[in-house]
Amino acid sequence: MNLNNLKGLNKELHLEFSDKRIPTRKGYGDMLVELGKTNKDIMVLCADLTESTQVHMFRDAYPKQFVEMGVAEQNLITIAGGLAHVGKIPFISSYAMFCPGRCWEQVRTIAGYNESNIKVIGAHSGISVGPDGATHQALEDIATMRVIPGMVVIVPVDYEQTRQATKAIAAHKGPCYMRFAREKTPVITTPKTPFEIGKAQLIKDGDDIALIGAGPFFYECLQAAMKLQEEGINALVLNLHTIKPIDKDAIVSAAKKCGCVVTVEEHQVMGGLGSAVAEVLGEHYPTPMRFIGIQDRYGESGPPDDLIKHFKCSTDDIIKAAEELMKRK
């Protein structure tokens, strides 16, 4: 499937479709090393998952700005609270299931309520974590983070966007949450692709159906758009990399153009990206919707690709949802 043949691609985004696959978390690790060169306030804290969260490169480059916390997520966020209060910019890294999963209340009070300059980083989110199984597959973190007032929530689409998002949240004053997947995933953005917190990216214009997604799963939207194009259906594809603050204008405009919206996320459909979109549309432009994601279940052990099919989040599932939904317009 050659995504370069998609019609209505947004040239201003300088996208490139190739076979390149890099895990999003590596973009985080790489950019931290770049930022550490000049920004000596950045401190990276990790809870015994230094390589998994890709902060080993930062540890090796700036050992004095790195803090090993051990397996202690509540301590991770609360020590960060102290560091932030005296002017540091702590980036705290663990698996999303354990931070913010385990220490949600501390994130709410110490990062959120205090408006602390803490960057919470959740790696290994979603079912694509694979064989480790449900206990390690965070499917609720977008919901539990976006519900905290003042929290910025970012789900970068690929390696390159993660680099840019890491830079952006370092510059942003206040609490932020960013989530990654484990696997190597397709890279579609380039260093020239603009990135701004809160500004969704219209990847492909269209007027039959709007596909809105974020994170590495977003690639499924592009593949679905390609197949729909072959059937004569012109899909609009929106990369909603920032779940909060949400880009209302981009969402409403997509809904107005297409009249129906499918959301796609590697997360529970309750409370996640789809819900956030529905909140916007319900208030500003009620539109028929379908929600692709995890349907109120727990994950399971298995190979990532099989799990994506098992949980009905594949390209084909998006296409089916789109076709059904279009009949309701």
Added chain:
Amino acid sequence: MILTLHKIYKPSLNLSSWVRILLKKITDIKELKLMANTIRQDIIKMLAEAKSGHTAGALGMADMFTGLFFNAMDLDPKNVDWEGRDYFVLSNGHICAVLYAAMANAGYFPREELMTFRKLGSRLQGHPHRKMLPGLETTSGPLGCGLSQAAGMAYAFKHDKKPNKVFCFLGDGELQEGNIWEGMMFAAKHKLDNLICAVDRNYIQIDGNTEDVMPLDPYDKKCQAFNWNTITIDGNDMKEIVETFKKAKENKGKPLMIIARTVACKGICDIEGDCGWHGKPPTPEEAVDMLKELQQTRKTLEAKK
């Protein structure tokens, strides 16, 4: 061979008079060592087949699991809900390959099923899930939560004046979780001497040596200061393990922490003690060599009288 006495024996209200000999216990040390060897071989096969999972802790704790499941605990693998059983909580769920291998060899489920470990649709989830596999007491994987759940069970048994013991295995890196210390205070407050914990003191965790990551020693003194009894043992010495569990069942007055000094990856010479194997499975080629080594160990063991 499994005795099914409990099925014909109707317990009276006096629970202490229960006949609690169910899974036939292995008392011979050599036989126990052979069982540990079988379990180690199963672990290697499972991990190689799954192409993911945790090698170091599983191999290191194979002797402790053997002692616990085949000698110390009163269990009925064919009647997992038997109320008189001893309870086992695996807190460091990532080492579950060894738990599954022990359970399969004890007769909880067919050994062939071990090869489904970590696959889609398997009851043997990458981290244990209680609702999937009968005989599992808890779900684990997220570290730090086992001790308190075990303490909760022990508290209820005390409350109901029931004789059941609760065993809980923990990782040493896992002890960095605050929840562990909260549970320790609770167990000490309520003098839960029916709670027997054992920590896999292998001095490794993901990011390296535990004493570099977050120093824990002197752990025995910390436990004692928390009002726990402690015993420190060689967790790879079967005789010591069996004797310790025997003593543990007579433990009185305070909860007990067994500090089991183990060697990560025990049984595979080249990689013993290496934290790089915490969460790495052997490749098929490596597995072949490892199995050869374990079979050799077995022959030497069998030759001894």
